[in-house]
Amino acid sequence: MQILIAPNAFKNSLAADQAAIALAEGLKESGLICSLSCFPIGDGGDGTMKLLIKHLCLNTVEVNTIDPLGRPIKANYGYDQKTATAYIEMADASGIRLLADNELNPMKATSQGTGLMIKDALVRGARYIVLGVGGSATVDGACGILSAMGAKFLDKKGEELKVSPLELLKLDRIDLSGLDKRIEYCRFTVLTDVKNKLLGSKGAAFVFGPQKGASLEQQEILDDFLEHLNCIWTTQLKKDAGRLIGGGAAGGVAAGLWAMLDAELLNGIDYFLKVTDFDKKLTKADLLITGEGAIDLQTLDGKGPFGVAYRAKALGLPVIGVAGNVPLQTNEQMDAYFDILIPTGHGAVSLEELKKCTAENLERTGKLIGKFLQFASKKTVK
Structure with missing residues (x-):
């Protein structure tokens, strides 16, 4: 039997490659032949670019940048010299995981660090930027990214504003004349795993604001x-992002890059599976095992x-x-796509405790699956 193990990351607990290893270890322990x-796999969420770098055997580039609060850090991105393509993970410069819980503040956090990574790629000669936007700590509509590449955000007096949401409420005009000229020769793709639009109760602020530290008042x-x-985008750039599917991803970064840089938005998993030639691997399998933190109708x-x-x-x-x-x-x-759904939890434990035991639980679940498959094959033979 050929078993293909293709899990997504288990959010805030285990990376996708570690999840795959844990399941594989359990299957080996079961004695299943x-x-x-x-x-x-990655679907645009945090960690997607790291997986793409591994799957595509890309070189990594280290760059000096800043975190969501403006502190100097180093980050890496993948670069394909042959195709002049840069694979950048927004979370590496502008992610929640870079901040302590008491530092989360989307009213002040910006995506400028991601913009600095993109600028570095442009200097290197990139003609195509693929951006994974999962796990961001910001709700700035990509204004931070654009400011790092030369855009200016001006009030009614023509004075430049800081790229924080509170300051940008005074925004009157976006000056794109100072944008890095290399952008003209570069196309942008944003990978996302959500369909949320930019505004309203199911938009960027209300759905994703809480996990970034926003109170209800701040969400409003x-x-x-x-x-x-x-x-401003609608009147100045003739780009209304309000109805854009997926525009709410990463605090409106998806909408902002679409409006200001003509970026295309793609479903992350479709892109990932295509460029990694997943279908070829799948044709050799007899069984697929997949998973992530939660599998439900939103999946x-x-x-x-x-x-x-x-x-x-x-x-x-x-x-x-x-x-x-x-x-x-x-x-x-759900039954149309998943023959069996197995919860990895064991006993009555809190969510935090469950996260701590993710690898152990996946290994145990893998062993359980292996034992079940052995039992099923014996019953079939009889």
Whole structure:
């Protein structure tokens, strides 16, 4: 039996490659006679670019940049010299994981550090920027990114504003005349794993603001800021991002890059599976095992496990999904893509405790799957 193990990251607990290794170890411990192949996946969330760098065997470039609060840091991105393509992870310069819990503040955090990484890639000769935007700490509509590349954000007096949401509520005009000229010869792709639009109750501020440290009052201010920013885009650039599917990703970075740099937005898992030639690997498999922190109806909106399960089902392969949280009730939509959903939790524990034991639980779950497959094969032979 050929088993393909293709999990997504288990958010805030285990990277995708580590999750794949844990499941594989458990399957080996079970004594199941099989051939295992690990293919960790990324759907645009935090860690996607690191996986692409590994899968595509890319060189890494170290760059001096700043974190969301403006402190100097070093970060890496992948660069393909042959295609002049840079693969940049927004979270490496502008991510939540760079800040302590008490430092999270989207009213002050900016995406300038990501802009500095992009600028470095342009200097290197990049003609194509692929940006993964998961795990960001910012809600600045990409204003930080643009400012790092020469854009100026001006008030009614023509004075330059700081690129923080509170300051940018006074924005009257965006001056793009100072943008790095190399941008004219470069195209941009934003990879996202969400479909949220920019504004409103299901937009960037209200859905993603809380995890970035925003209070309810701050969420309302951030939504007002993004609405004001979109008005500027609409009147000045003739680009209304309000209805853009996925525009709310990364605190409006997706919408901002679409409006100000003509970036294209792509479903992260579709892009990832295409450039890594996942389908070729899948054709050799008899069973697919995938997973992430939670598998539910939202997974079907283009998350990583759905992406691989969809392709497996097109080939008639069985699919096992493992997650910290799975639906209690079965439903036809989920059953169409996942033959079995297995929760990795063991006993009544808190979410924090569950996260600490993710690797251990995945290994145990892998062993359980292996034992079950052995039992099933014996019953089939009889």
